[in-house]
Amino acid sequence: MEQRVETREREEERSGIRELWSRFSANKAAVISLYVIIGLGIASILADYIAPYDPYAFDIARRLEPPSLQHPFGLDHLGRDILSRIIHGGRYSMGIAYASVLLGAAIGVLLGVVSGYYGGWVDDVIQRFTDALLSLPTLLLAIALVTVLGLGLQSLILSIGISTVPVYIRLARSLALQERNMDYVVAAKIMGKGDAYIMARHILPNIVSPILVQSTYYMGLTILIASGLGFLGLGVQPPTPEWGSMIGLGRNYIYAAPHVVAFPGIFILITSLAFNILGDGLRDALDPRMAKYIKRGV
Amino acid sequence: MPLLEVRNLKVYYDLPQGTVKAVDGVSFSLEKGEILGVAGESGSGKSTLAHSIIGLVKPPGRVVDGEIIFEGRNLLELSEEELREIRGREITMVFQDPNTYLNPVLRIGIQVGEVYEAHLGIEPRKAIDKVVDLLRKVRLTDPERRVESYPHELSGGMKQRVMISMAIALKPKLIILDEPTSALDVTIQAEIMELLIEMRDELGAAMIFISHDLELLGQVSDRLMIMYGGRLVEIGETEEIFRDPLHPYTEALINAIKYVRKTELPTLEGEPPSLLKPPPGCRFHPRCPKRMERCSQVEPGEYLVGSRRVSCLLYEEESDA
Amino acid sequence: MPEPLIKAENIKKYFPVKKGLIGGTEYVRAVDDVSLEIGEKTITALVGESGSGKTTLGRIMAGIWRPTSGRVLYRGIDIHRDGMRREVRHRIQMIFQNPDSSLNPRMKILDILGEAITEAEPGIKKDELIERATKLLEEVNLHPDHLYKYPHELSGGEKQRVAIARAIALEPEFIVADEPVSALDISIRAQIINLLARIQREHGIAILYIAHDLRTVWNISDYVAVMYLGKIMEYGPTEEVFKNTGHPYTATLLSTAPLLPEEFRRHSLKPIGEPPSLINPPRGCRFHTRCPLAREECREVDMRLIEIGREHYTACPFWR
Numbered sequence: 001m002e003q004r005v006e007t008r009e010r011e012e013e014r015s016g017i018r019e020l021w022s023r024f025s026a027n028k029a030a031v032i033s034l035y036v037i038i039g040l041g042i043a044s045i046l047a048d049y050i051a052p053y054d055p056y057a058f059d060i061a062r063r064l065e066p067p068s069l070q071h072p073f074g075l076d077h078l079g080r081d082i083l084s085r086i087i088h089g090g091r092y093s094m095g096i097a098y099a100s101v102l103l104g105a106a107i108g109v110l111l112g113v114v115s116g117y118y119g120g121w122v123d124d125v126i127q128r129f130t131d132a133l134l135s136l137p138t139l140l141l142a143i144a145l146v147t148v149l150g151l152g153l154q155s156l157i158l159s160i161g162i163s164t165v166p167v168y169i170r171l172a173r174s175l176a177l178q179e180r181n182m183d184y185v186v187a188a189k190i191m192g193k194g195d196a197y198i199m200a201r202h203i204l205p206n207i208v209s210p211i212l213v214q215s216t217y218y219m220g221l222t223i224l225i226a227s228g229l230g231f232l233g234l235g236v237q238p239p240t241p242e243w244g245s246m247i248g249l250g251r252n253y254i255y256a257a258p259h260v261v262a263f264p265g266i267f268i269l270i271t272s273l274a275f276n277i278l279g280d281g282l283r284d285a286l287d288p289r290m291a292k293y294i295k296r297g298v
Numbered sequence: 299m300p301l302l303e304v305r306n307l308k309v310y311y312d313l314p315q316g317t318v319k320a321v322d323g324v325s326f327s328l329e330k331g332e333i334l335g336v337a338g339e340s341g342s343g344k345s346t347l348a349h350s351i352i353g354l355v356k357p358p359g360r361v362v363d364g365e366i367i368f369e370g371r372n373l374l375e376l377s378e379e380e381l382r383e384i385r386g387r388e389i390t391m392v393f394q395d396p397n398t399y400l401n402p403v404l405r406i407g408i409q410v411g412e413v414y415e416a417h418l419g420i421e422p423r424k425a426i427d428k429v430v431d432l433l434r435k436v437r438l439t440d441p442e443r444r445v446e447s448y449p450h451e452l453s454g455g456m457k458q459r460v461m462i463s464m465a466i467a468l469k470p471k472l473i474i475l476d477e478p479t480s481a482l483d484v485t486i487q488a489e490i491m492e493l494l495i496e497m498r499d500e501l502g503a504a505m506i507f508i509s510h511d512l513e514l515l516g517q518v519s520d521r522l523m524i525m526y527g528g529r530l531v532e533i534g535e536t537e538e539i540f541r542d543p544l545h546p547y548t549e550a551l552i553n554a555i556k557y558v559r560k561t562e563l564p565t566l567e568g569e570p571p572s573l574l575k576p577p578p579g580c581r582f583h584p585r586c587p588k589r590m591e592r593c594s595q596v597e598p599g600e601y602l603v604g605s606r607r608v609s610c611l612l613y614e615e616e617s618d619a
Numbered sequence: 620m621p622e623p624l625i626k627a628e629n630i631k632k633y634f635p636v637k638k639g640l641i642g643g644t645e646y647v648r649a650v651d652d653v654s655l656e657i658g659e660k661t662i663t664a665l666v667g668e669s670g671s672g673k674t675t676l677g678r679i680m681a682g683i684w685r686p687t688s689g690r691v692l693y694r695g696i697d698i699h700r701d702g703m704r705r706e707v708r709h710r711i712q713m714i715f716q717n718p719d720s721s722l723n724p725r726m727k728i729l730d731i732l733g734e735a736i737t738e739a740e741p742g743i744k745k746d747e748l749i750e751r752a753t754k755l756l757e758e759v760n761l762h763p764d765h766l767y768k769y770p771h772e773l774s775g776g777e778k779q780r781v782a783i784a785r786a787i788a789l790e791p792e793f794i795v796a797d798e799p800v801s802a803l804d805i806s807i808r809a810q811i812i813n814l815l816a817r818i819q820r821e822h823g824i825a826i827l828y829i830a831h832d833l834r835t836v837w838n839i840s841d842y843v844a845v846m847y848l849g850k851i852m853e854y855g856p857t858e859e860v861f862k863n864t865g866h867p868y869t870a871t872l873l874s875t876a877p878l879l880p881e882e883f884r885r886h887s888l889k890p891i892g893e894p895p896s897l898i899n900p901p902r903g904c905r906f907h908t909r910c911p912l913a914r915e916e917c918r919e920v921d922m923r924l925i926e927i928g929r930e931h932y933t934a935c936p937f938w939r
Binding site for chain 1: 681682683705708709711712713715717720721722723724725726734735738782785789
Binding site: 339439456487489510516517556557565 | 835
């Protein structure tokens, strides 16, 4: 760069919440995405109150009825209201994504920080484990894990969560490798602080931002994976509404009644896209330089 | 007619937090073959000044006002194309960190040869003899072998010699040096300085030498300009300024580079000013040991004292102008 | 010299570097058989250019890095053996060059100082801790308001003051200060040097002051060690080394300081060319390839330090 803005860094780097928001809000797409995600979240939580119909109530006589004023998204192959099923399904689709990302991040960051901080044989062992997990694409890994762990919500979350672990390990490791050479880590060692203390107090807080951005991207990915598994019949089991399984069950009627797959599909797309755009916005607001470490979800 | 005349130059940066007045109304001129040292701390605007002369100010920065007259033409009014003709040929620049400017995957010979290609249309491979001569001129050891080297095979001092060779290749009239030796060891630094003075004598090129190191500028510059908070503080003959600094800030800087043993070093309390919210009146007044009541209310003009120009109310009366 | 507080004996530090894809391992000899004693309550400056090994030696003497061979004794205790004992650990502290990387950006100043205070006094009460931290800030001339700020809200000079406050919180007897003012503006440098000098006097701390800036070295140090390519070229009381310089390399360094008062500047020696590689340092005297006064014998000479005055040693047998 030829240019250096010669202000005092004091002004430049003051990054309180307000400053962060002012940088974030400059990106309109990211702000809209944030509102979309918040909106979808509220709708899922309040599904019982918002959904116009019971998502399980069927009326075979009116099956595959196209969208109307009464049923804006139409009815599915059993005559259930698709709008209500999408609202309720958001609980599962997004709930699974949140839980598995939380799980994956927790395990991955822990292993990655330990790996990067200690180095040596600890690092070797964890890295070989990571290589093994990374040899399969995330979706395939998730499918393999589900088949091993069996069907059910818990094993679904566990499978998707574990399938995201290797990327978190890589990310946290490379960040920890940089952090461990920072002088404040050396200063803490000179003081006589222990390794666990240093990792918790000095390393973790300084790598939180990239992890958060990575997790946002991964929300987009895990929603796709959860839907994919649902579509394949490996995810949430019917009659429970979940976006992926709704497409899976509706796919036989795709020509006769496209609305049965179209609406859940649109919601998967919107949600996944929103998380990715939000991730970009967060990344640029927090620190654009982190781009080189982070793997986009989709 | 001076080679370069900068009049009332203002360069601002528009940041989300506000407007940074990096250079705020600076005027000076430069004669042919003269070395002008520009001194200041970080945030003084000295680097922005250098970049604006060569037309390298990019958004969010913008030149708000002023004229930069080089050989009778106002550089600020030229098209990008006309400017490119001048930049790299008539006016060249040497930067602090050669690593940012040398392409790591190209051999030295090719990179230096590119200068000839860009401005004279000579193919880099055919210019190789010229390049060897040039590298010999900047006293790079073993130039025949060095043209085959990659940048990482060279030490910091050698890379800076390569940068200087590129800057002098087309016999420019003005070379701008932005902290060219700050990243180098003192003994290497001394050699580079010697080389620069030699180049000036040989080519007759004028130089604007930017540095935070006043001791260094004292060795090379004919005239010296001190900047503070985007403003000119004092400008005049280097020797005179060292002998008798007029502005209290200049005085503090000169004191700061004296050698004293086992007694407190003379200090300047406080910190350099914020360019977002510069103090009212004289920008130096919050730190000034000689401040008067008016200093926080009145912006000092620039006053002529002998052959020197100084921006301090102490000299309001004495001024010849 | 007062009784040595800390003693580095025959320190070598070799860093392995891989040589190509198949070739074996070579070693960068960052520090090559260096001994240095630092007396109680004295400031010893370690001067040298990049690649001289001064930072490596400093980190070894602070106990951060282990030497490849040799040992560091603190009051007779080998600081690298069996991990460092707690009581020794607290007596040796460090101040770093770049205050941006030595203060955790996510911690408030109170927490940064609190780390050191609780290490000295585990289980200290919150209000006592604040009181201690306030006192520390007062010692380095910072307003107590700074306790609740983050490092990025402070200027470079203020950050370095906090780093100094943290270093003295454990009441050390020895501080390694690795170029503590190089990253600061000239007008701020003097403030920090004066502060270091005062802290050193008031607390009776010994300091290893690593620097390349002769002005500050001349101002605060009692002794100077000049390093070049992993070896000590000259050592002695500061005034002796500046006035009765005993090594051509020291003379070339002094020649780069034009404002040094006339009485010291009897030389205007310029070194030749670029420093050689640390992987295959020159045989004989390490400096002979760049020495303006080199002669034939310098290729073979043994780099042993020779006493040329009271506490004054040089590695050059020919000069003077």
